[in-house]
Amino acid sequence: MAKIGVSVTVRELEDVLIRDVGNKILEDGRWPLIIDETNQASIFVRYTDSNYLNTVNPKDMEKERLRIALLGSVRYGKPLVVDLMGCDMFHIVKDRCNEIHEGLLDWIMDKTFDIRGKVLTR
Helix, strand or coil: CCCCCCCCCHHHHHHHHHCCCCCHHHHHCCCCCCCCCCCHHHHHHHCCCCEEEECCCCCCCCHHHHHHHHHHHHHHCCCEEEECCCCCCHHHHHHHHHHHCCCHHHHHHCCCECCCCCECCC
16 A cells, blocks of 8 residues: 655654655645644744635635735745644635636646646646
8 A cells, every 4th residue: 555645743844845855745746735633734834935824714714815825826836825723614715716716726736727827728
């Protein structure tokens, strides 16, 4: 059975997640998913050069704020971090993305959203 994830310490997060030392994220082709029961990774990404959105904060889930965060990530190559805060809030993220453009979250998740900000055909 193939190993699905990699366990890292908080001290290793910058190399693994932000700098992608070893190109594992690039080679894998999938977006990173962090499962953090300690909330230490969440604190770490809040203080990195990322566009951080907290799904529990209504202001962070406003359509325009999400749109600006996504555009900033695409334009400047910053990670877009959507922190679900341990809550079942994924449907809210999907709804907000669909308000920006129908199917946007699906395009982001399956990487048919071009880094230059153009939506590619499926």
